[in-house]
Amino acid sequence: MVSSQNESNLLSSEGDSQRTQYPYVTGTSVIGIKYKDGILMAADMGGSYGSTIRYKSVERLKQVGKHSLIGASGEISDFQEILRYLDELILHDNMWDDGNSLGPKEVHNYLTRVMYNRRNKFDPLWNSLVLGGVKNGQKYLGSVSMIGVHFEDDHVATGFGNHLARPILREEWREDLTFEEGVKLLEKCMRNLLYRDRSAVNKMQIAKITEEGLTISEPYSLKTFWNFAAFKNPTVGAEGSW
Amino acid sequence: MTKEHANWSPYDNNGGTCVAIAGADYCVIAADTRMSTGYSILTRDYSKICKLADKSFMASSGFQADVKALQKVLSSRHLIYQHQHNKQMSCPAMAQLLSNTLYYKRFFPYYAFNVLGGLDSEGKGCVFTYDAVGSYERVGYSAQGSGATLITPFLDNQLKSPSPLLLPAKDAVTPLSEAEAVDLVKTCFSSATERDIYTGDSVEIIILNANGVRRETEQLRRD
Numbered sequence: 180m181v182s183s184q185n186e187s188n189l190l191s192s193e194g195d196s197q198r199t200q201y202p203y204v205t206g207t208s209v210i211g212i213k214y215k216d217g218i219l220m221a222a223d224m225g226g227s228y229g230s231t232i233r234y235k236s237v238e239r240l241k242q243v244g245k246h247s248l249i250g251a252s253g254e255i256s257d258f259q260e261i262l263r264y265l266d267e268l269i270l271h272d273n274m275w276d277d278g279n280s281l282g283p284k285e286v287h288n289y290l291t292r293v294m295y296n297r298r299n300k301f302d303p304l305w306n307s308l309v310l311g312g313v314k315n316g317q318k319y320l321g322s323v324s325m326i327g328v329h330f331e332d333d334h335v336a337t338g339f340g341n342h343l344a345r346p347i348l349r350e351e352w353r354e355d356l357t358f359e360e361g362v363k364l365l366e367k368c369m370r371n372l373l374y375r376d377r378s379a380v381n382k383m384q385i386a387k388i389t390e391e392g393l394t395i396s397e398p399y400s401l402k403t404f405w406n407f408a409a410f411k412n413p414t415v416g417a418e419g420s421w
Numbered sequence: 422m423t424k425e426h427a428n429w430s431p432y433d434n435n436g437g438t439c440v441a442i443a444g445a446d447y448c449v450i451a452a453d454t455r456m457s458t459g460y461s462i463l464t465r466d467y468s469k470i471c472k473l474a475d476k477s478f479m480a481s482s483g484f485q486a487d488v489k490a491l492q493k494v495l496s497s498r499h500l501i502y503q504h505q506h507n508k509q510m511s512c513p514a515m516a517q518l519l520s521n522t523l524y525y526k527r528f529f530p531y532y533a534f535n536v537l538g539g540l541d542s543e544g545k546g547c548v549f550t551y552d553a554v555g556s557y558e559r560v561g562y563s564a565q566g567s568g569a570t571l572i573t574p575f576l577d578n579q580l581k582s583p584s585p586l587l588l589p590a591k592d593a594v595t596p597l598s599e600a601e602a603v604d605l606v607k608t609c610f611s612s613a614t615e616r617d618i619y620t621g622d623s624v625e626i627i628i629l630n631a632n633g634v635r636r637e638t639e640q641l642r643r644d
Contacts (some may be wrong), residue, residue: 201428286585291486294487298486299431301563303429310644324433326430326432326484327432327489327490328433328463328486328487329485330456330464330485331463331464341461341463342461345461345462
């Protein structure tokens with residue numbers, strides 16, 4: 180008697196390869212902020228395979244057309260597929276050859292629809308995306324999750340960044356941050372994540388997009404300080420804890 | 422044979438509260454502007470109110486991606502209606518359309534909790550309240566979302582709506598003035614903010630009357 184339970188399971192991942200997945204190789208937080216001249220985004224270069232940090236040179240910040248920058252956390256292979264979709268989108272936009280090009284708002288909307296439609300088919304792209312850019316002087320920064328939840332704000336973050344970076348940004352973000360101040364703020368957040376997020380690696384990139392164009396920095400590391408009193412004697416004040 | 426369980430849910434609750442009150446010649450529609458997920462706040466100034474037609478405003482809380490998709494579907498259906506009938510949809514017509522749209526996805530629902538507010542063809546305020554699968558009725562006032570259980574008893578107390586069982590049928594719209602109703606709504610939200618973690622940051626209030634539309638914002642506690 181062949182069990183037909185696999186076929187009848189709405190959410191089976193065995194007999195039906197087009198359904199709910201598990202993530203395999205994942206990237207951790209992405210942080211994005213608006214600053215005086217445009218958008219700054221930061222992400223480390225780690226690709227974790229469960230609890231192993233398998234890849235240490237994964238570029239999670241990429242350019243999209245003339246005006247936008249995308250940062251992704253979550254499943255890396257799904258991000259690569261999203262980049263293929265975006266590549267085709269930008270290609271067709273360019274082929275119109277009409278002097279008009281898709282801005283960050285449009286790309287964000289496109290990504291939202293892609294993510295939501297995959298969620299509707301119970302086959303999500305397992306990513307949380309940050310989309311930022313500048314077009315005609317207008318700065319834009321938005322976020323999309325794997326189930327299609329999306330919004331725009333002056334600062335956004337994915338994953339652990341929501342818990343560890345957003346509070347810092349809420350206190351210290353300002354409309355008129357200079358580039359140097361913005362980088363310092365992002366580094367402060369990334370350092371925090373490095374201390375407390377176990378999937379974080381100390382090799383990151385910061386990307387900047389302004390009306391003039393986009394630059395993604397060479398990978399670099401943050402200086403860390405491990406001599407905080409709290410790190411040295413972590414259970415002081417809470418005996419029996421660890 | 423153990424059945425395999427989903428390791429992922431297609432739904433999330435992004436929180437928030439919506440309220441609408443119908444008056445003799447006005448309608449107040451309000452919603453907070455906080456968007457959350459789990460115990461985190463995603464953003465503090467996100468609008469849950471959508472203008473579907475000149476005289477129909479919908480406030481929706483629940484799963485934001487579904488709310489946005491629902492707003493999109495209704496807006497585009499209204500655009501088609503305008504092209505075909507050369508006029509705006511009336512609020513009761515939009516109410517029926519919303520109900521049908523929700524029931525259409527009865528077996529994979531829009532996780533959206535809606536209140537539709539506007540002016541009917543006589544210029545009287547009308548409020549329609551919905552569940553996630555399209556069950557609806559016209560009422561004098563309604564609250565939906567995470568703070569609804571805190572607000573509804575308060576509105577019941579303040580607006581003394583007549584029993585729908587009475588004969589002859591009594592009008593459900595409140596005799597309160599527009600200014601009193603707006604003040605009542607602000608009170609509702611400050612109270613709900615105290616006890617509901619998903620409600621707060623600020624409240625967006627839309628007031629619809631014969632003269633047009635007015636928008637007010639009031640700051641709420643951000644904790």
